[in-house]
Amino acid sequence: xxxxVVIRGTKAVFEDGIRDADIAIDGERIAAVTExxxxxxxxxxxEADGLVALPGLIDMHSHHREPGFSHKEDLAAIGAQCAxxxxxxxxxxxxxxxxxxxxxxxxxMLALYRERAMVDYNVNASGVELDEIPKLxxxxxxxxxxxxxxxxxxxxxxxxxxxLHEHGELYKRMKAVKATGxxxxxxxxxxxxxxxxxxxxxxRGERDYxxxxxxxxxxxxxxxxxxxxxxxRLQEATGVRLxxxxxxxxxxxxxLRAAKAAGRTVSAEVNPWCFWLDNDWKNIERLGSxxxxxxxxxxxxxxxxxxxRDGTVDIMATDHAPHLREEKExxxxxxxxxHTGTPSEQFYLSLLLTDVNDGKLSLERAVDATATRPAKLxxxxxxxxxxxxGADADIVLVDMTERRTIRxxxxxxxxxxTPYAGREVRGAARYTFLRGAAILDDGKIAVRSGFGKQxxxxxxxxxxxx
Ligand SMILES: [Zn+2]
Numbered sequence: 468x469x470x471x472v473v474i475r476g477t478k479a480v481f482e483d484g485i486r487d488a489d490i491a492i493d494g495e496r497i498a499a500v501t502e503x504x505x506x507x508x509x510x511x512x513x514e515a516d517g518l519v520a521l522p523g524l525i526d527m528h529s530h531h532r533e534p535g536f537s538h539k540e541d542l543a544a545i546g547a548q549c550a551x552x553x554x555x556x557x558x559x560x561x562x563x564x565x566x567x568x569x570x571x572x573x574x575x576m577l578a579l580y581r582e583r584a585m586v587d588y589n590v591n592a593s594g595v596e597l598d599e600i601p602k603l604x605x606x607x608x609x610x611x612x613x614x615x616x617x618x619x620x621x622x623x624x625x626x627x628x629x630x631l632h633e634h635g636e637l638y639k640r641m642k643a644v645k646a647t648g649x650x651x652x653x654x655x656x657x658x659x660x661x662x663x664x665x666x667x668x669x670x671r672g673e674r675d676y677x678x679x680x681x682x683x684x685x686x687x688x689x690x691x692x693x694x695x696x697x698x699x700r701l702q703e704a705t706g707v708r709l710x711x712x713x714x715x716x717x718x719x720x721x722x723l724r725a726a727k728a729a730g731r732t733v734s735a736e737v738n739p740w741c742f743w744l745d746n747d748w749k750n751i752e753r754l755g756s757x758x759x760x761x762x763x764x765x766x767x768x769x770x771x772x773x774x775x776r777d778g779t780v781d782i783m784a785t786d787h788a789p790h791l792r793e794e795k796e797x798x799x800x801x802x803x804x805x806h807t808g809t810p811s812e813q814f815y816l817s818l819l820l821t822d823v824n825d826g827k828l829s830l831e832r833a834v835d836a837t838a839t840r841p842a843k844l845x846x847x848x849x850x851x852x853x854x855x856x857g858a859d860a861d862i863v864l865v866d867m868t869e870r871r872t873i874r875x876x877x878x879x880x881x882x883x884x885t886p887y888a889g890r891e892v893r894g895a896a897r898y899t900f901l902r903g904a905a906i907l908d909d910g911k912i913a914v915r916s917g918f919g920k921q922x923x924x925x926x927x928x929x930x931x932x933x
Contacts, residue, residue, distance in 0.1 A: 468493075469507070469508070469509060469510055470491040470492060470493055470498055470499075470506070470507070470509040470510070471492050471493050471494065471509060471510050471511065471903060472491070472492040472509050472510070472511045472512075472513065472860075472900075472903065472905075473489055473490070473491050473492070473506045473507070473508065473509030473511070473512050473513070474489065474490040474491075474492070474513045474515045474520060474862065474864065475489050475503070475504075475506065475512055475513065475514055475515055475516070476489065476503045476504065476514065476515055476516040477489075477490065477503075477515035477516075477518055477519065477520040477864060478518075478519045478520070479500075479519070479520035479521075479854055480519065480520065480521050480522070480830060480831060480834045480854070481500075481853070481854055481855070482839065482853050482855070484831070485830065485831065487502070487503035488500050488501065488502065488503055488520075489501045489502070489503055489504065489505060489506035490506075490520060490854065490862065491506050491509060492509075492860040492862075492900070492903045493903075494903055495859060495860060495902035495903045496857060496858065496859060496860055496902075496903070497854065497855065497856055497857065497858050497859075497860045497862075498856065499856050500854065500855065500856055513864070513898065515864055517866070517868075518864040518865060518866055518897060518898075519830070519864070519865050519866075519867055520854060520862055520863070520864055521553065521834050521838065521854075521862070521863045521865060522834060522838040522839065522842075522851070522852055522853050522854050522858075522861060522862065522863070523553065523554065523555025523556065523838065523851070523859075523861030523862060523863055523899065523900070523901060524552070524553050524554040524555065524556075524816060524837045524838055524863065525554075525555070525556040525558075525837065525838050525841040525842055525845075525847065525851060525852060525922075526549075526554050526556065526557045526558060526784055526785050526787070526812065526837075526841075527558045527591075527609075527610070527652075527736065527782065527784040527841050527845060528558065528560060528591075528652070528712065528736060528738070528784035528785060528786050528787075529545070529557045529558060529559060529560065529784070529785055529786075529787040529812060530559070530560050530562065530624070530786075530787055530788045530789070530808065531545050531557070531559045531560075531563075532563065532789065533563060533579060534563055534564060534565070534575070534576065534579060535563045535564025535565070536563060536564065536623075537881075538791065538881070539789050539790055539791060539794075539881060539882060540789045540810075540880060540881045540882065541881060542579075542580065542583045542584050542585065542916075542919075543583070543585065543914075543916065544879055544880055544881045545557060545585070545586070545812065546584070546585025546586050546906075546914040546916075546919070547585070547879040547912050547914055548787075548810075548812040548813040548879045548880060549585070549586040549812060549899075549906075549914075550585070550586070550899050550901075550906040550907040550912045550913070550914050551813050551879060551896065551899075551907060551912060552812055552813045552814060552815060552816045552817070552896060553816045553863035553865065553896040553899050553907075554586065554812060554816070554899075555586055555587060555851075555859075555861035555863075555899065555900075555901045555902075555906075556586065556587040556588065556589075556847070556851060556861070556922045557586055557587075557588055557787075557812065558588065558589045558590070558591060558609060558610075558845075558922070559576075559580075559588060559589070559590045559591065560591055560612060561590065561591060561592060561593040561612055561629055562614070562623070562624050562625065562626060562629055563576065564626075566593055566626075566628060566629050567590055567592045567593055567603070568592075568593040568595055568596045568599060568628065568629065569596060569599045569602075569603075570599055570602035570603055570605075570606065573590060573592050573603055573606050573608070574606070576590055577590065577606065577921065580919065580921070581917070581921070582916075582917055583916050583917060584916075584917070584918075584919030584920075585906070585914040585915060585916060585917075585918055585919050586901055586906065586914070586918075586919045587851075587861075587901065587902070587919050587920050587921070587922040588919050588920075588921060588922065589607070589608055589609045589921055589922050589923075590608055591608065591609065591610045591611065591612040591652055592606070592608050592611055592612070593611070593612060593613070593629045594611035594612060594613045594640050594643075594644055594651060595613060595628070595629060595630075595631050595640065597639060597640065597643055600640070600643040600644060600646075600647060601643070601646070601647060604647035604648075604649055607921060607923045607924070608649065609649070609650075609845040609846060609847070609922070609924060610649055610650040610651065610652050610710065610845060611640075611644050611647075611649060611650070611651045611652065612651075612652040612653070612654075613629075613630075613631050613637070613640060613651065613652070613653050613654070614629055614630045614631070614653075614654045614656070615630065615631065615632040615637075615653060615654055615655055615656040615657070615658060615694055616630055616632075616654055616656035616658065616661075617630035617632070617658060618630075620801070620803035620804055621803065621804055621805075621806065623806055624788065624790075624806055624807060624808055632656065632657075632658040632659075634697065634701070637697075637698075637701060638701055638704070638705065641701055641702070641704075641705040641707040641709075642705050642707070644707050645705050645706050645707040645708075648708075649708070650707075650708040650709070650710045650734070650844065650845065651707050651708065651709055651710065652710045652711075652712055653698055653709065653710070653711060653712060654712045654713060655691055655694035655695045655698055655711060655712070655713070655719075656690060656691075656694050657689075657690045657691075657693045657694045657697075660689065660690050660693060661682070661683075661690050664682050664685045664686075664689075664690065665682055665803075667682075668681070668682050674800070674801045674802065674803060675755075675798075675799065675800055675801065675802055676751065676755040676756045676758075676760050676798045676799060676802040676805070677751065677752070677802075678802055679756070679760055679798070679802025679803060679805075680745075680751050680758075680760045680761060680762040680802070681762065683761050683762065684761065684762040684763070684764060687716070687764070688715065688716035688717075688718070688719075688764075688767060691713075691715060691716045691718075691719055692716055692718045692719060692722075695711060695718075695719045695722055695723075696722060698711065699722055699723075699726050699731075699733065702726075702731060702732070702733060703726075703731060706732070707732070708732045708733075708734075709732065709733050709734070710733075710734045710735065710736070710844070711723070711733070711734070711735040711736070712735075712736055712784075712786075713736070713737075713738060713741075713786065714735045714736060714737045714741070714771055714774070714780050715737075715741050715761065715763045715767060715768075715771060716763075716767045716770075716771075717766060717767050717770035717771070719735075719771075720770050720771055720773070720774035720779060720780065721770075723735055723774065723779055723780065724774065724779045727779065734781045734782070734844050735779075735780050735781055735782075736780070736781065736782045736783065736784045737771055737775050737780045737782075737783055738783070738784065738785065738786035738811070739783070739785060739786075739811045739815045739818055739819075740758075740759050740761070740763075740786070740809055740811070740886075741763050741768055741771055742768060742771075742772060742775075742818075742822075743818050743887070743890075744758055744759065744809065744886055744887070745758055745759055745760070745761050745762055745763045746763045746764070746765055746767070746768035747765075748762065750886070754886055755795070755798050755799050755802075755805075756795045756796075756797075756798025756799070756802055756805035756807070757795050757798075757809070757884065757886050758809070758886050759807055759808065759809050759886075760798065760802060760805070760807065761807075772827075775828075775836065776828060776832060778832070778835070778836075778840075781836070781840050781841075781844065782836050782837070782840050782841045782844065783815070783819065783836045783837055784841070785811040785812050785815050786808070786809075786811065787810055787811050787812040787880075788807070788808020788809060788810065789808070789809075789810040789880045789881065789882035790805075790806040790808055790882060791882055791883075792882070792883070792884060794806040809885075809886045810878070810880040810882055810884075810885055810886075811885075811887075812880070813878065813879055813880065813885070814873055814885060814887055814892070816837075816863070816865070816894075816895070816896060817871065817873070817892040817893075817894055817895050818887065818890075818892060819833050819837065819894075820833070820865060820867060820892070820893065820894025820895070821891075821892045821893050821894060823867075823894065824867060824893045824894055838851075838852045838853070839852045839853050840852075845924070846924030846925055846926065847922055847923075847924065847925070848925075849925075850925060851922060859902050860900050860901075860902055860903040861900060861901055861902065862898075862899075862900040863896050863898070863899050863900075864896070864897050864898040864899075864900075865894055865895060865896050865897065866894070866895060866897050867893070867894045868893065868894075869893065869894060869895040869897075870891065870892070870893050871891075871892050871893075871895055872889065872890070872891055872892075873885060873887045873888055873889065873890045873892060874888055874889075875888045879912075897909060897910055901918070901919075902920075904918065906918075
């Protein structure tokens with residue numbers, strides 16, 4: 468039989484190494500992987516000599532902003548950015564309106580995605596409503612999310628109703644999530660400590676973007692470290708599968724390393740801003756609140772990078788968090804009034820490949836951190852996360868030599884800007900295949916509304932089929 472698509476003569480990153488291969492696709496799946504030159508001609512042949520094949524990226528942490536905040540971003544814009552940046556599965560965070568704190572709200576959100584999503588998706592439901600946790604788990608979600616932060620001075624992005632920081636309340640949610648078997652993602656934040664630190668700044672009349680960045684990094688990152696120490700102890704007490712978000716200090720990496728060595732069910736993400744944006748004070752001065760606006764001192768960023776390289780920090784997820792310019796501008800005067808977050812879905816693959824080109828990171832580890840390991844941690848493997856026969860044909864063909872300058876004019880997010888504007892990158896996607904369909908086709912975006920499917924855990928899929 469003739470295969471639908473044959474990718475010919477690519478250098479492919481497989482789980483057991485990098486080698487030249489032909490990859491044949493039938494329908495939505497990878498039909499076969501053969502030696503380069505060995506596959507028969509397909510209905511469509513892509514001469515991929517000089518391109519590198521990676522499994523499609525799985526972004527476990529993205530703020531899609533729908534429903535409720537579609538003036539900042541929407542599913543169509545997300546789809547285009549994903550196609551451009553090689554992302555085939557993008558998983559939404561729950562700070563939308565109405566938020567997926569209840570099964571009813573989550574059902575509404577999933578219905579919206581079924582109709583309009585362009586790439587595969589899921590939703591990290593909010594884990595704050597105790598009684599709803601078992602019902603939410605039945606909807607085929609991949610994880611729960613709790614923010615320990617509640618905004619002071621603004622009502623977004625961490626609005627009331629999705630934040631929780633009291634120890635006893637966290638403990639109860641961890642036990643409830645543990646009973647579902649799903650991982651619990653937590654944005655670590657010591658609210659009580661932050662209240663005290665913020666007031667020191669405010670009492671001195673310091674409220675601008677720089678004060679905000681310094682307050683979050685105060686005492687060498689103490690608010691992050693105390694929160695993670697608490698979470699790790701509660702994880703040990705409850706046995707929940709804890710996934711820490713926003714890794715950004717040296718001590719968190721050390722605590723994580725120790726917890727893993729002790730065999731605990733703990734994992735962690737890092738976000739692009741930790742390595743390429745907020746670890747340089749000059750960027751904070753130049754961009755103000757457009758630079759997120761946390762500050763990650765270089766000694767922290769270096770320690771997190773080391774932990775990322777050796778896998779202690781498991782995955783990279785974008786924390787894609789677009790806001791309009793008018794929502795950022797107030798930050799020059801009052802950092803607590805600006806909405807925090809930066810867009811990054813579109814360009815993080817190129818930022819990562821630039822580091823690979825510069826010899827800072829192996830290509831194998833870049834693939835592991837953005838595809839294979841997220842798929843394994845969140846139950847999508849082996850259907851997703853690796854190039855292998857039988858898996859979904861989620862494949863990115865990248866040109867590792869392509870040089871680009873990131874520009875605001877090329878931004879596909881509705882926010883219309885990127886903090887990485889002006890940056891030279893090397894390595895970009897030429898083709899992105901999602902379940903066999905080229906959603907980026909020789910550099911041209913070809914996404915379709917409603918093509919995206921809910922990316923389900925392997926066990927859930929079996930239950931649905933039965
Ligand atoms: Zn986030």
